[in-house]
Amino acid sequence: MRRFNRAVTVEVGALDSSFLGRGRPLGAARVLTAIGPEGRDVAAIRETLKLDSGLMSRLLRGLEAEGLLTVARDPDDGRRRIARLTPAGAAEVAQYDALSNDRAARLLAAHPRPEALLAAMDLIATALGRDRIEITHIDPEAPAARHCLQNYYAELAQRFETGFDPATSLDPEAAALRPPLGRFLVAMSDGLPVGAVALKGNGTETGELKRLWVAPAARGLGLARRLMAEAQAAARELGMTRLRLDTNRALTEAIALYRRDGWTEIPAFNTEPYAHHWFEKSL
Amino acid sequence: MRRFNRAVTVEVGALDSSFLGRGRPLGAARVLTAIGPEGRDVAAIRETLKLDSGLMSRLLRGLEAEGLLTVARDPDDGRRRIARLTPAGAAEVAQYDALSNDRAARLLAAHPRPEALLAAMDLIATALGRDRIEITHIDPEAPAARHCLQNYYAELAQRFETGFDPATSLDPEAAALRPPLGRFLVAMSDGLPVGAVALKGNGTETGELKRLWVAPAARGLGLARRLMAEAQAAARELGMTRLRLDTNRALTEAIALYRRDGWTEIPAFNTEPYAHHWFEKSL
DNA sequence: CATGGTACCTGACTAAAGTCAGATAATCCG
DNA sequence: CGGATTATCTGACTTTAGTCAGGTACCATG
Structure with missing residues (x-):
């Protein structure tokens, strides 16, 4: 040190x-x-x-x-x-x-292993900047949002036993993720997006959370929980009283987080082909 | 970056x-x-x-x-x-x-993974300080030497299919590794030892190299080769004309290095239980 | 429209860091 | 020995960074 x-x-x-x-x-x-x-x-x-x-x-x-x-x-x-x-x-x-x-x-x-060096720098930059991670609302089509989604899709493709093709998944319209209907939240660390979650709205009192992602270098810092809390606050602001989400059985940490944070499992409410579990929480 | x-x-x-x-x-x-x-x-x-x-x-x-x-x-x-x-x-x-x-x-x-953070810092410190890695002669019983040997043994225990117990290996006397008979060389990066090699002498013109080790964070920087070159220079200074060494078949990079650097394989010259290959080089 | 607060500017100051040109004493080398 | 070199010291500087106390223009609010 x-x-x-x-x-x-x-x-x-x-x-x-x-x-x-x-x-x-x-x-x-x-x-x-x-x-x-x-x-x-x-x-x-x-x-x-x-x-x-x-x-x-x-x-x-x-x-x-x-x-x-x-x-x-x-x-x-x-x-x-x-x-x-x-x-x-x-x-x-x-x-x-x-x-x-x-x-x-x-x-x-x-350096013989430039990727390892970059990964190490990423880890350290995130560790040093953890108190400076800020969660902000951005447009779902802004570059930072795209960056998060790409990484999210790439990771799903790797973790789901069936792979993952965004084209066959239920992809929310961008309009449903921006005001006045919904929100897109990113966690920024020194200008770099390190986490995101999308709040999809349709004008009713029931919203849906989608695309919860945290960059590998920022995992374990409680960022997912912070993102969820901010998303719930945003949902309340938009007048929602109930949130739902669906998830794949491969995402065990996420499922554990939902259970810990007071979400209850409910029957399927959509036809998302990649989903195995559906959750709900009233605000 | x-x-x-x-x-x-x-x-x-x-x-x-x-x-x-x-x-x-x-x-x-x-x-x-x-x-x-x-x-x-x-x-x-x-x-x-x-x-x-x-x-x-x-x-x-x-x-x-x-x-x-x-x-x-x-x-x-x-x-x-x-x-x-x-x-x-x-x-x-x-x-x-x-x-x-x-x-x-x-x-x-x-931090959720302090070991990962330390490893990352180690890697970066070594990468940044690579031109400042200095090879010096020290006493084989100095703390820095012990540190290298402990790490060396720990690694052998992990890599050899039979494990490794220093007690059953041919362990050179410390006197054979210090002047006037031999030398113990360490590579120091900002005060921390990141590599070592021992030159064992017995007063004749034939010396032996032992305990070549490079810290994981410093691998791939050509440090092993530098250590070998310095050891050969030290051997020449001590009046040696021929060097020998033994090695285990699990240490493939080391064997490749010896071959590249002009060492030739010879029949067993000792009874080291962990050795599979023996090499020689004239200076 | 007065009031308080904000964003920036200006002048006067200080502390720290760094530079440069000798001066001095010790060492090295032929 | 004597000249060159080296390590440190001293005094006289400059530059940079930073602080502080006003001052001016502008905005928000009742």
Whole structure:
């Protein structure tokens, strides 16, 4: 553990000094790379970098003078300001990205088992960021949602004895998973989706939960339970009084979770070909 | 990968600010913890922390004024100076260690699979520190040597179809593995032994290699080959002209390595009960 | 429309980190 | 021995990071 700390500190330090090689103090470089291609709220940048407003303001002024960004007032709220990269600024950010990608690529290329290395990093990033996992509502067709569903399907294909083909399963319409009918919830860890659940509604007081998934690196952190709790809260908000779900007998942990969390098994309420158990819970 | 970087940077930053909580600037804290219980060469500290000599000198003076360390001249070389912790300094270091151990313990305790997390950290620490793996000669009864041998035996017990009991194997006397007869080589990565090989001598021109082991997290980095090369160089230094070794048929990678590196199979030259193959190489 | 709160800016400051050019004493090497 | 080299120290700097106390413009609310 201490060895890990040391190795990582050295690596972070080396990355920082390679950043310094571009002739700009680290604080300024961090602000620049925190803006993102779309531009970003000054307050949001300050929040993620934990900077004092005075310092932030000065750094922005410096970068503005270099011609790397522009700061404009937010049309929705005149107090807020939005920083946007100029083409020159975007080019600088690309240079910084290249520096860190190079290091990463070299590290991976030199390693005999790059997949193992990536899996290890994933595990550690999730472990370190576990208190920062946030559950948010997104559109069921957003990239993060697609990412979760793809991983979910891939895992089902592996775990079901019959395999899994999404085309033959009952696939809810996207409209049933977005307001005002339903919701799509994802758990995000540092910008990466690590879990999801879909709440399907049809305008009645009975909703349905579908597509509960947690990334392998984030399992055992109680994330599935948190997702379920958030989904139930969302269902209540939408005026639902009862939730149902179906599941496959291969998903034993999920079934155990449902039982523990007060779901009761009921007869089949749909014709889902992959389902063996059906559950219900009143809110 | 970027996510890993961010998570780790945040963690390192958090650890740093918890260090600041002890009312001493980070630079001074780093110097203090870099000294180690035995005292350390000022130049060596400067090297690992990459500090300017002026800065280093001032930090030492400050810590000395606090009564946390003493600086004395090196008896072997009057230009060099050796920093040693006073009891008060050792207590401070213990406090810093406690801070980082607490964080580590909390992280591990909160994780569902602490072993997996540790293995992942080990893998990453080794991957990041691979250019810093150093091969040194140590005493065959030093703690690092014991550590390697224990892991080596444990692995043999698992891989040999008959199991492995060191008591029934031909165990070289420690004297045959230390100068002037032989050598014991370990590969150290940031203070942790990650590989070893023993060179057994009996005063003649024929030596024997034994106990070649590489830690799982460090496999595939070509470390076994480096260890073999260093051992051969050490054998030449000791005036040997021929090396022999025996091995078990379960150790297929090792056998492949010997063949690739110019060893030739020969008839049994000893009665090692666990051996199936015997090799020889002239230097 | 006054009031309190928010987001940002500015100026004045401090602490920490790092740089640079000698100075000094010890060692190495021919 | 004498010149070159090395390890450390000292003093005089600069840069970066960060803090703090106002100040200005804007928003939300009764």
